[in-house]
Amino acid sequence: MPGWRGAEAMLEIGGLHKSFGGVHALAGVDLRVDEGEIVSVIGPNGAGKTSFFNVVTGLYPPDGGDIMFEGRSIVGLESSEITEAGIARTFQNVRLFLNMTVLENVMVAQHCRTRAGAFRAVLRTPFLRREEAEIETRAKETLAFFGTRLVGYRFDQPALSLSYANRRRLEIARAMATRPKLLLLDEPVAGMNPRETAELTGLIRKLREERGFTVVVIEHDMRVVRDVSDRVIVLDHGVKIAEGSYDDVSSNEAVIEAYLGGS
Amino acid sequence: MTGFDLRRSLRWGSIAGAVMVFTCAVGLFEAFEDRLLVYPFLSLGHVLLLWFLPLAGYQATNEPVLEGMEAPSKGLHNVVAGLVAGLAGGIVMGVFTVVVDALDVRDVFVRLSVRLVDLLTHGWGVPGGLVLIVAVPALLGMAGGMLHLVSASARRRLILALEWALVVALLEQVFSQVLRQIRLGAVGDIIFTRRALEWWAALAVAALVALLSERARGGVGRIRGYLFAADAARRTRNSIWSALAVLAFLIVLPQLLGSLLSELLANVGLFLLMGLGLNIVVGLAGMLDLGYVAFFAVGAYTVGVLTSPISPRFDLEWSWWAALPVAILMSVVAGVLVGTPVIRMRGDYLAIVTLGFGEIVRILFLSDWLAPTFGGAQGVRNVPGIPVGVAEIRGSQPVGVLYFAFGLVLVAAWVSWALQESRLGRAWTAIREDETVAAAMGINVVRAKLNAFIVGAILAGLGGALFAAKVGSIFPSSFELLVSIIVLVVVIVGGMGNIPGVAVGAVLLIGVLGGPTQPGLLAEFAEFKLLIYGALLVFMMLRKPEGLLPSVRRSRELRGEELSQDAWLDRPSGDVEVDARLAGG
Numbered sequence: 099m100p101g102w103r104g105a106e107a108m109l110e111i112g113g114l115h116k117s118f119g120g121v122h123a124l125a126g127v128d129l130r131v132d133e134g135e136i137v138s139v140i141g142p143n144g145a146g147k148t149s150f151f152n153v154v155t156g157l158y159p160p161d162g163g164d165i166m167f168e169g170r171s172i173v174g175l176e177s178s179e180i181t182e183a184g185i186a187r188t189f190q191n192v193r194l195f196l197n198m199t200v201l202e203n204v205m206v207a208q209h210c211r212t213r214a215g216a217f218r219a220v221l222r223t224p225f226l227r228r229e230e231a232e233i234e235t236r237a238k239e240t241l242a243f244f245g246t247r248l249v250g251y252r253f254d255q256p257a258l259s260l261s262y263a264n265r266r267r268l269e270i271a272r273a274m275a276t277r278p279k280l281l282l283l284d285e286p287v288a289g290m291n292p293r294e295t296a297e298l299t300g301l302i303r304k305l306r307e308e309r310g311f312t313v314v315v316i317e318h319d320m321r322v323v324r325d326v327s328d329r330v331i332v333l334d335h336g337v338k339i340a341e342g343s344y345d346d347v348s349s350n351e352a353v354i355e356a357y358l359g360g361s
Numbered sequence: 362m363t364g365f366d367l368r369r370s371l372r373w374g375s376i377a378g379a380v381m382v383f384t385c386a387v388g389l390f391e392a393f394e395d396r397l398l399v400y401p402f403l404s405l406g407h408v409l410l411l412w413f414l415p416l417a418g419y420q421a422t423n424e425p426v427l428e429g430m431e432a433p434s435k436g437l438h439n440v441v442a443g444l445v446a447g448l449a450g451g452i453v454m455g456v457f458t459v460v461v462d463a464l465d466v467r468d469v470f471v472r473l474s475v476r477l478v479d480l481l482t483h484g485w486g487v488p489g490g491l492v493l494i495v496a497v498p499a500l501l502g503m504a505g506g507m508l509h510l511v512s513a514s515a516r517r518r519l520i521l522a523l524e525w526a527l528v529v530a531l532l533e534q535v536f537s538q539v540l541r542q543i544r545l546g547a548v549g550d551i552i553f554t555r556r557a558l559e560w561w562a563a564l565a566v567a568a569l570v571a572l573l574s575e576r577a578r579g580g581v582g583r584i585r586g587y588l589f590a591a592d593a594a595r596r597t598r599n600s601i602w603s604a605l606a607v608l609a610f611l612i613v614l615p616q617l618l619g620s621l622l623s624e625l626l627a628n629v630g631l632f633l634l635m636g637l638g639l640n641i642v643v644g645l646a647g648m649l650d651l652g653y654v655a656f657f658a659v660g661a662y663t664v665g666v667l668t669s670p671i672s673p674r675f676d677l678e679w680s681w682w683a684a685l686p687v688a689i690l691m692s693v694v695a696g697v698l699v700g701t702p703v704i705r706m707r708g709d710y711l712a713i714v715t716l717g718f719g720e721i722v723r724i725l726f727l728s729d730w731l732a733p734t735f736g737g738a739q740g741v742r743n744v745p746g747i748p749v750g751v752a753e754i755r756g757s758q759p760v761g762v763l764y765f766a767f768g769l770v771l772v773a774a775w776v777s778w779a780l781q782e783s784r785l786g787r788a789w790t791a792i793r794e795d796e797t798v799a800a801a802m803g804i805n806v807v808r809a810k811l812n813a814f815i816v817g818a819i820l821a822g823l824g825g826a827l828f829a830a831k832v833g834s835i836f837p838s839s840f841e842l843l844v845s846i847i848v849l850v851v852v853i854v855g856g857m858g859n860i861p862g863v864a865v866g867a868v869l870l871i872g873v874l875g876g877p878t879q880p881g882l883l884a885e886f887a888e889f890k891l892l893i894y895g896a897l898l899v900f901m902m903l904r905k906p907e908g909l910l911p912s913v914r915r916s917r918e919l920r921g922e923e924l925s926q927d928a929w930l931d932r933p934s935g936d937v938e939v940d941a942r943l944a945g946g
Contacts, residue, residue, distance in 0.1 A: 155801055181803035195794040198787070206787040210803030216812055219783035220776050226783065233784070276803045 107166075108133045108280055108312050109154070109185075114163035116146075116153050116336075123149035125336035126163070131280070136306055136313045138323045140347075141333035142356055147316045148190055150333065151282050155187050156180040167280070182210040186278035188269040190285050190316070196258040200248055203257050203268060204237035207275035240275050241268075243309075244301070263294045270301075274309065281311045287319055295322060302326045320348075332356070365438040367445065370421040374449025377417035377498065381454050384410050385481070388472035389889060394480050396885060397557035398530035405885075406480075408527065414450055414498050418443030418505025439509035447502015451495035454481075458494055462487045518574050522567035529566050530558040532882060538619045611767050615760045624759035625872055627831065628879040630766025631824055633867040636851045637773040637860065638820025643849065644858035644912075645781060646813035647793030649712040651845050652699065652719025656818040658840040659695045660825025662726060663688040665741035665835045666734065672741060674734045681747040681830050685823075692822025693815050695722075700814035704807055707796070719845055727837040740836035747830045756831045769827060773820050774860050780816065789813055843877045850894055854901050856908025865910050870894070 109131040116124040123146045131137050139147050153160045156177035165172050172180050186207075195203050212233060218226040241248040244267045252260075257268060266286060273281055286302065287295045299322050305311045317323050323330060323344060330347040332340040334356040340347050347353055384390050394406035421442040424433050458481050460466075461473045482490020508516050529536060533556050537549035552562035587599050615623050635657060642650045666672050667684040703714045726735050735741065746755025747765060754761040780786050788809045791799040800806045829835055847870070855866020874890055875881030886893060901908070 157797065157801065176805070177797075177800045178803050178805045181801060186803075187801060189798070193795055193798045195791050195798070197794060198790055202787055202790070206791045206799075206804070207802045209784060209788050210805075212784055214784050216780060216783075216785055216816060219785055220779045222779060230783070272802065 107131070108135075108168060109314075110166040111154070112164050112166075114150070114153060114165065115161045116149055116158060117161055122336045124153065124160070124163075127333070127336065127338055129331060129338065131312060131314060133279075133312055134306065134310075135328050136302065136315065136326050138327040138330045138344075139314060139316045139333060140318070140320075140323055140330060144335075145333040145356075146336040147333055148284060149336075151187055151284055151316065154180075155185060155282065178210065181276050181278070184277075184279035185282065186273035186276040186280075187282035188266070188273050188284055188286065190288070192262075192265045192269050194257040194260075194265055194269055194272070197256055199254050199256055200241065200260070200268060201234070201237050201253040203272050204240055204275045205233050207272045208233050208236060208277070211277050237275060240271050243274065243304075244271065263290050266290065267298075270305075274305075274311075279312060281305060281313045283313065283315045283317075285316055285318060287317065287322055295319060298322075299325050324348075365422075365442055370442045370445040371449050373417040373421045374446035374502065375453055377413045377446065377450035377502070378453025378457075380413040381410055381450065381498070382457050385457070385477060386470055386472060387889070387892065391472060391474075391477055391480060392888065393885065397555060398527060399563045400554040400557040400559050402560070403557075405531070411498065411501055414447055414501035415505035415508070417446045417450060418502035419508050421446040421502075421506065422509060435509050440503055440506045443506015444499055444503040447499040447505070448495065450502060451498035454498060455491050455494045458482065458491065459487060514575070518571040521574050522571040525570040526558070526563045526567045530563065533558065535618075535622060535882065538622055539617050542617045542619065608771075612764075615763045620759045623763045625880070625882060627759050627762040627766050628876055629867050629872045630763065630770050631828060631831070632848060632851055632871040632876055633770050633864055634766070634773050634824040634827070635821050635848045636855070636863040636867050637770070637777050638817040638824070639848050640852050640858065640860070640863050641777060641780065641789075641820070642813050642817035643852055644863075645786060645793070646789040646810055648704075648810060648813065649708065650715045650814075650817070651712050651842075651849070652715035652717070652722070653817070653821055653848055654840050654842065654844040655699065655719045655722035656692050656695055656821035657825040657828070657844065658722055658726060658837075659691050659818075660688045660822030661829040661835050661839070662735055662741065662825070663691045663822075664826045664829040665744045668829075669741050669744045671743050673732070673736045681745070681826070685826055688822050688826045689819055692818040692825075695822075696815040696818030697811070700811050700818075704810045704814065716842070716845075719842060723837050723840045723842075726840070738837065740834060741829075742834040744829045744833050744835065746833075747827075754830065756833055762827075762831050766827060769823055773823070774864075776816070776820070777860050785809065785812060839878070841877065847871075847877050847894070850898055854897060854908060856910040856912060859908070859910055859912035862908050862910035862912065866908070869909070870897075 107130050109129070111127060111129040114124050114127040114129075115122070125146075127146070127150065139150065141147055149158070152158050154165055154172075156172070156175055156179070160173060163173075167180075167183055167185060170183070172183060172185075175183070195206065198206065212229055214223075214226040214229050238249065238253070241253070247264055248268060248271065252264075257265065260268060266289070270281075270283065270286065273283075283302070287298050290298065302313060302315065302322075303326055305313055313326075315323075315326065327344055330340075330342065330344050331338060332347055332350070332353050334352075339352045339356060340350045342350075390406045390410045392406070393409060394404055396405040397403065398405050398408060422433075422439045426432050458478060462478045466473050478487065481494060483493055484490075485493065508519070511519070533553050537546070537553055540546055540549040552559055558566070588603060589596065615626070618626065635653065638656075639650065639653050642648050642653070664681060664684045666675055667677050667679045667687060668681055670676075670678050699715070699718045703711055703718070706714060725731055727738060729737060731737070732739075746753040748754075749761075749765075752761065754765050756762060788799065788804045791802065791804060792806055792809060796806055828839075832839075851866040851870050852863055853866075854870060855864065856862025871879065871881065873882045874893060875884065875887060880887060881890075
């Protein structure tokens, strides 16, 4: 997809290190994501993909290296500040607020984009009423992105009543509601059947084309990777071993070796 | 005899025996043996001693009936199992009596005295009275077993009737008081003798309840349908009407109750105020705060020091109203001081540290170092009441305090509700569910938690300010750890995260049982209050951890998905078009 490349670097990572005990989850990763791209991160299990997301979103502090987001270093920021700066994510093992309703899950994610505090809440000022109405409308509009699956009577259902696929969708909606510029999706189609996978593949492209998000996807399903990615990055043992278009990467010797487990 | 399980009967029998032995050993039986409930034969002590037996007899053959399974047949085996369970309980009790009679164990168990044996055997001595000790439990167990033979609705009525007769007898004070206030005192004099319900009156109450119970059940269903109507607009209107009805009831109530009962209810109000505050901290934001009493103390001492004419250091003699903002401000300061260092901790660690802070505050108020300001162990005395117009609200006029406490509780309930239904309330819920994810969704966890801590501190400070004016003198001993624990128990038993739940908890625990130093309706139980609190807490944790009145969020989940699905499909089509438009993006 030409036209997306060559824009300003949205995320620029240099020499990112993270180790847990003796395990080097990330051993010097360099990476660049441009505005408007869809980038896939692939690699065998334990390659450091999820650790990469966790470090970028501030769940763990990096041991070394730098993370620049829109020209500003975000190393050392709280994860809420990083979200506020414009990076949102989903989790590999879906982590919704299960006892909150579908709508509330999406409403609560707008926290950092809204302002009414305790005083306005207690006094029920017009500002608060307007903002609450706005939050609700925006939440409904975000959920409508997934067609009819999460709207209507679903709004008031607790998230725990949702099917697995709907939980994944709701998690993406929740991340969208933080109004990010960069969306990190951790295995968005894991556990979905082929039809649902195909549908979500289309939605990932729509995330960019309709909503203007830049997207980084961790994915194991190679068909999804092929269909959505502008660029593929392959991690193994915490190191980037290949980068390029899907066709380049899939014929790369090092990648094949990493996946087939050569020594 | 199919379905008779000897081991099961014996197990329930021995549990019943253990309950009886325990009741005797802690002195409950002896203490209430002469408090008659039903004149002239049934005392509170006997009820406490024997209540578990029919239950054990019933449980000995009680099987849960599942859909699609054949209901177990009823018959003689139910009665026999009940009888065996009762007999087993009676034998345990008999052995216990013999042992107590033969051995003198009063050095260890002070309550196991000669008098106890006398009371148990009805004065017949050990060999003769043993018949009684074994036979009465056996009969009660059998009665429990016989409950299986009547229909479920009859059983429900019977039990409800018995319960009501006992409740009326137990709350004789309330009923005769209310009757006096509505100028029917004569009725009270007729049905109550020596604080006990006359036997024929007890029968009348039971009969009345049995007759009306089915109708009342229908009424409860109607009220529930009224309050939780599917249509949102009607639900709002209905809840406004019912709130007004409750308000009217609250305004009339103190006029019906005498000053003694108003005093009780004022205490309920005080603890409800604190309970609502703690509910925000524990129930909404999920932080287990065991040092909550610290903020209560800060509020009370601030008002005391600023208003009392004999305040140790200052000679300000401010009015309560002038001191109130300062008290609130000090609570906020205390909330920030305590909150900032502990807020990053989670779960148990937070509980331990707040517990420590609570004690530190009490010891500071007690210390010699601060004695020039806060009076040390002597405290602050002569705290004036709350001036309202020409009148003054103080402890000696409980009705006034009650109205004032109601007012503050309404404010606290509004604050709780308004925060719960706001951006901040949603953030708290999210943090309670999963703190890491809440942070990853852009919620500043530290700030949101600190907010909860401060709001809780303000409500506790408000409670402290009311307490100071009500009691008139403040001592460090009023701010023991026990206060924190009891407020927490109120929240847990009532239903964490739910405002009406906290109210139910406060009425039930503080009103009926009594607070840490305040007497409740069952003032007789004062000595055993903490035992009952503990037992209740254990029972709730095992059987109903969500509380007596869990939050609507949870009950809605339990009602399942289909109801709301149907409601959605039934909507007028205009709404669906809106949804379709949304779906189109």
